[in-house]
Amino acid sequence: MKNNHYFFNDFVNNKTSLNTLDRAVSKKITCKWITSAANFPSVVHTYVNDTIKHSLFNIVPINIEQPEKWQHNPGQIIILSWEVMNVHFLYQTIYGKAFLNWIENVDVGPIIFSKQDEHICNPKLREVINQIRPDAIITCTSSSIDAEKVYGNLDTSFYHVFPGYINSDVQFDVPINKRNIDILSRGRWLKPKYGHLGYLKGTIGEEIVNYNNTHSCGLNINHSNFAKARVNDYTHWETLILNSKTILSTPTGCNVVSQALTAEGGDLLDQAIINGWSRNIEYSYDQFVKIYDDNKNVYTEELNFETISPKMFQAAVYKSALVMYRHNYANIFKPDIHYIPVETDHSNLDDVVAKIKDVDYLQEMVDRVYEDVVSSKLFTYEKLARFLDAIITKIIF
Numbered sequence: 001m002k003n004n005h006y007f008f009n010d011f012v013n014n015k016t017s018l019n020t021l022d023r024a025v026s027k028k029i030t031c032k033w034i035t036s037a038a039n040f041p042s043v044v045h046t047y048v049n050d051t052i053k054h055s056l057f058n059i060v061p062i063n064i065e066q067p068e069k070w071q072h073n074p075g076q077i078i079i080l081s082w083e084v085m086n087v088h089f090l091y092q093t094i095y096g097k098a099f100l101n102w103i104e105n106v107d108v109g110p111i112i113f114s115k116q117d118e119h120i121c122n123p124k125l126r127e128v129i130n131q132i133r134p135d136a137i138i139t140c141t142s143s144s145i146d147a148e149k150v151y152g153n154l155d156t157s158f159y160h161v162f163p164g165y166i167n168s169d170v171q172f173d174v175p176i177n178k179r180n181i182d183i184l185s186r187g188r189w190l191k192p193k194y195g196h197l198g199y200l201k202g203t204i205g206e207e208i209v210n211y212n213n214t215h216s217c218g219l220n221i222n223h224s225n226f227a228k229a230r231v232n233d234y235t236h237w238e239t240l241i242l243n244s245k246t247i248l249s250t251p252t253g254c255n256v257v258s259q260a261l262t263a264e265g266g267d268l269l270d271q272a273i274i275n276g277w278s279r280n281i282e283y284s285y286d287q288f289v290k291i292y293d294d295n296k297n298v299y300t301e302e303l304n305f306e307t308i309s310p311k312m313f314q315a316a317v318y319k320s321a322l323v324m325y326r327h328n329y330a331n332i333f334k335p336d337i338h339y340i341p342v343e344t345d346h347s348n349l350d351d352v353v354a355k356i357k358d359v360d361y362l363q364e365m366v367d368r369v370y371e372d373v374v375s376s377k378l379f380t381y382e383k384l385a386r387f388l389d390a391i392i393t394k395i396i397f
Contacts, residue, residue, distance in 0.1 A: 054385035164310025
């Protein structure tokens with residue numbers, strides 16, 4: 001492994017020292033956090049706001065979707081002052097592209113590029129990195145090999161994090177036997193360019209709903225795999241989790257790195273799918289495989305990049321039992337200890353349903369998860385803020 005890759009887990013476990021913060025804490029360091037999170041899910045807002053809250057430095061958030069905050073007139077960008085800038089979740093939005101174009105043409109200070117997830121891995125991302133030349137990249141890729149596949153072989157330092165963490169201020173404890181929803185499921189189907197993991201997000205809910213219906217299990221399931229049912233409002237999502245005995249989740253990440261873009265900047269694999277299939281078709285996995293086989297020229301080797309979803313930490317905090325495909329979830333969530341495992345061929349759904357119906361079993365599990373994952377305080381936004389502080393310190397000093 002190259003020595004320019006630093007991992008959050010190693011940092012919080014004191015296995016890796018990025019730098020001491022002593023010299024910097026007394027300094028009035030300002031980090032402008034440029035984000036386009038206005039229309040993103042609540043987890044992105046939490047990621048930004050809670051990290052800012054716990055940082056030792058002066059973190060100033062600027063919402064790129066509100067141009068009046070950073071432009072005198074449309075297209076005329078205010079020159080901002082900062083010691084370091086964190087560019088977060090920008091390159092896929094109109095205002096984000098305008099801001100990145102500005103950065104390319106002015107002499108700016110140190111830049112951190114934060115990509116909270118790398119679900120879409122294509123040449124456009126690498127193009128942006130070459131455009132702004134960041135001093136550090138905060139990435140959710142799970143290894144140095146994955147990072148190089150996504151971003152290229154760069155000398156830039158990489159800092160590996162999870163897509164979301166635990167808000168330690170949350171204090172709710174509704175007993176399992178007081179909850180009305182047996183299963184909460186919000187795993188929307190993703191396009192084939194997201195790889196096999198995108199398929200799993202929709203499959204687990206569909207399979208369990210079908211099993212419940214065909215076997216007359218009588219479970220109360222709140223399920224949707226459509227984007228319009230996505231819950232962006234945090235208060236609503238919080239209410240749903242607190243009323244749910246279990247919540248479905250799957251490995252998150254990306255399995256495919258697209259090789260090329262169209263002349264218009266669109267993803268070639270995505271375009272091939274649109275040309276060959278109706279947007280309204282629900283793909284089976286066999287159809288996914290056919291799409292890959294028919295379009296091998298538009299993506300490179302598959303990634304092994306797999307991380308854990310913020311939903312898992314949320315379930316741990318709100319004491320909803322996790323029901324997930326059997327997998328290695330960063331060695332944090334272990335089968336039959338921290339979650340109810342579902343086999344990928346769905347052969348054990350009778351056992352899964354029996355455990356979901358056993359409220360005592362669920363209560364023991366969620367209490368254990370809370371003790372092991374939440375009470376340890378290893379995966380909090382406060383720890384993430386310390387990690388960001390260390391990155392800023394390393395860049396400046």
